[in-house]
Amino acid sequence: MDSFEWNKIFGWLLAAMIAVLGLGIVTGYAFPNERPETMGYLACGEAGCVTEDAGEEEAGMSMADEIAIAMQDADMSKGANVFKKCATCHTINQGGEHKQGPNLYGVMGRDIGSAAGFGSYSSALKEETGSWTFEKMNEYIANPRSAIPGNVMAFAGISKADDRADLFAYLNEQGSNLPLPAMPAPVLVDEDPDGTGAEAAKADDTVEAELENAQAVPNSNIGGPAAPNQDADENPAQ
């Protein structure tokens, strides 16, 4: 092969490389591959993101926060419509009969598994402690089977938080009237609130300790200077 042939081959190779590079640049614009700001929200899904490790909640919104927010503009009349899914097995009027499931009049705030005269509770529900808070009801209605393993309510769950919020507003109106769940502390976007850079430099365990504090008193830091939730976004769990 003479040098002229080689030149042609190199020429083609060069052209091919430029074409590949160019394509990469063009498609890079067309399909930007950026990390979303909040990772992992979708992964929380209906089963919730609440885990043993408070630090893990950093990545997304907890179910409790999600329903607290959704409850703020819940619509009772839509909730009455959602309740049709429950009405095959539950009445909700005062003194209504028990069907396959217990009468649900006044169920919000009622002790779990305590409807008077309902004889068919599973032992799972009977042994479940506490009362029907919005948070507990939300976990149960989102996914009855995983929320209280062993309970026998044959219902798949309602996946949309807004539908659940409407439903809970309706349930709450039928003989309960629990106060709405507290709104979660706002997540601030200020990168360096005190201008010292100290926030960003904090060790992870400090952040986690703060998060735990924040969860213990969820409303105490609204608008407050420390607003620990902002650390969540700056230091996502790996």
Ligand code: HEC
């Ligand atoms: C197929 C029938 C069925 C449907 C549909 C159904 N439930 Fe139930 N529900 C039951 C049964 C049965 C139980 C008792 C479960 C147990 O003891 O394990 C129950 C229990 C409950 C409890 C616990 C009551 C208590 O006294 O602690 C609540 C709350 C509840 N259901 C709400 C709902 C809501 C809200 C819907 C609609 C979104 C719904 N259920 C749909 C059958 C049903």
